[in-house]
Amino acid sequence: FLKPGLEDESRSNFGLIDQIAALLWIQDNIDKFGGDPNSVTLFGQGSGAVCANFLMMSPMIIKEGDKLLFHRAILMSGTALSDWALVKNPTHVTLQVAKAVRCPSNGKELEECLRKRRLEDLMDISISIPEYQTPFGPIIDQTVIPNYPKHIMSAYNDIFKRFELIYGVMEVESAHLLNTVAMAAGMLQEETNSELRKYFETKFEANVGFILAHTLSAYSRFVGTDNKLNSYDGQSYDSAFLNRDYLLNILSDVRTVAPVTLMAKLHSALNLNSYFYVFGHKTASNYYYVSKICYIHTVDFL
Template sequence: MSRILFPFLFVMVLILSLQAEEHIEHQHVSVSLEPEPVVTTTSSQNPISTPTTTSESVTETNSEETDENPLIVDISTGKIEGQELKTVDQKKPYYAFQGIPYAKPPVGELRFMEPVPAETWNYTMKTVKDGPMCVQLLSTSGSEDCLYLNVYSPKTKNEEKLPVMVWIYGEAFVGGSSKMEKFGPDYFLEQDVILVSFNYRTGVFGFLSTGDYAATGNWGLKDQILALNWVQQNIEKFGGDSKDVTLFGQSAGAACVSILIESPLARGLFHKAIMQSGTSLNSWAHSQNAKKSVYAMAQLLDINTSNTNELVEHLRKVDYRTLHMVSVSTGLAELLTHNALSGLIFAPCIEVNHPGAVLTNFSHSIMKNGDFSRIPVMVGFNSEEGARGVDMLTFLKPYVASYDLFSTRLVPASLNIERSLQKIVAAQLIRMKYFGLMPIRLSNKNLIGFITDDQFVRPIYEYIKQCSKYTPTYFYIFSYEGALGVKGENREPTGVGHSEENHYLWNQEDNIENAPIEDILTRQRLIRLWTNFAKTGYPTPENDALLQNVTWPPTNFQTMVYLNITKNLELGTNVEKYNIQFWDHIFQRFGNPPYDTY
């Protein structure tokens, strides 16, 4: 591993642990700045040029094709053949179609462009394995040719169309995938819903922006919109109801859900939404210094032009491995010289106004004015989101120490404070509230509390508050400290950390075996709440012994009632732990609206 990248990896792992997502152990970490052989990227599925393919997930089949065969589905681009599997708990049979191409490979001239729908094919495509994942931040694996989706449908005699749930994974907009080993759909399918998951571009390939028409950005979000259009066109072929689609995601995936609720381009493509530990108001949900980062990359690549159109054309011709590593190096420089708490480099951005723009206004303004799809939503967070990063703090003492030297880094950039003196005063108030006189670098517990409040709870709470003024909004806090959430390891510190709920919702290959009965009960409750909402728009539509006959009402901006999901299901309104009133005071005293995040 390159010494140049070593500190960057630690900083990014902390950000991944605290702000975004999932499990680094799912990826093989092997990053080097040494040049690699140039490999020409080609589509693994090109039915126009040849009926064969190099992708493991898609091969030609000579299976008998009959109208009665539920494993063969004739979608808008051609026939596909899936496989029959059984769920892990109840052994219910279901149909799995994996690695379905929904877009042309975004390579060559299609890099940094809106996705183009997949071409048609004239044979039956075997779709029984995951498609290639997109390029990953901390791994040499991944491909630009990665725009594939999966459809999982229960085997049922019910002739009625089934509700559809579409999942968007997180991972700080720099990685992640829809692989079954990480997001096995078993528990959802046992509740008779159809589950769709897909890959989308991340990192420099998904979110590079020049801030003008040369590269408007948000390519990953545009992939998501194309995938949702695919669902509208095809899901009824799998027994799904195209008029009953619930979009849900976690962390960066939840922020994407939130942005799509705000985007005119996604209107009507889904009808309910669930956001776990992320919204468009989180600071990390929007990019910082996007255009500056593009020019920094160009300098490292010896591209000398101030014309953004020429610059982007040059970047399209760079080998994807080289471009990826240069973007990582640029990220290192940004993190060492700027405030990592103020946003990520490659993330969603506000675009110049053009017909294909996903977002052209500040998210806070959109939510405050009610200018979004007014669909039922379920939004929440885990009780101690920052706890996931505690193991990394020991290694990051030098970086954390910078907050002792430059305490103004504690001040949210979204406050838009222009006067230095005001920023210093705000910083001292924040520092005293969370750390008192103790050095920040020696205050792991307090730092975790600050990260939880600043990076997650404050913006999510504000989102819920604004959203509830216009549409049914169900607010939850996940507080159950089970063994599943920490994979059987000791829980230190206490509290439910970032992404722990995913171990309950999904059949993951690294989930512990023989989980405690309380964990299984909590899993069943989460799945029931999530699928009830997908089916009816209400998480508790009727009395249910599994849910302790609780009626979970929609919240409102005055009472902010929430469901506390712990060993029992309890309604509450007390959020004093998260210092909401303190932050309200900070924004009222120092803030200069309009805010982009909160």
């Protein structure tokens, strides 16, 4: 997904183009395996769901006339509306990569130089970006992705409503963002607030303190100190776990649940074949002792 040049016309989104090539192959060969080229479902989880959602809105999935390369999608725990779906500053990342592999930082020479570098050298590069931002991923290039996803979903109804959709979330979507100690032992309130502030600072340029305070106030009714919340399956459920779950609920909502819910609202208004699920099946083993977290990100497809 690295943008290989600095010019606006520099070709990008190769990861999505590879997926389009795979869909073209499916169209040409699916009948040989007993499949129907007019009934193809694209299925993705997390970043895969983001890619599938972007492809739904891409003009490059139209093969002949108005024939589509796929016709429905299953989006698990991700959407193009998620705040981590798009790379916000791809040029900044490209310049870091160019410097790391000693390529010139100008024009066509940069693109040609990057293409000559070994894969191993590119894979060893360490990129410096704020936490919670995406270094490599889809960008708006006016070709594969013609515009911001919310604009396409809202303004170009005919594009978005073409597909039947199943989409959904886990009850906890952000457990993978915390370290093992925090997940197993819980967190101090100061640690929770610090992590939230760090997140909001990457998303908002001003009034971070106000946004943080308002968010904490809004969620305070879900995490309290009453006896019901402080016990779980007859065991003590102390404040360290409450603080951790406080953070997980907020990050899950803002990064995954709210974007998927917004997409559901937009799509269901256009197509009746629009289905939302919430995965809440409690697994036999509980990874996190004395915890309410039994259905976390990625467990739904294990």
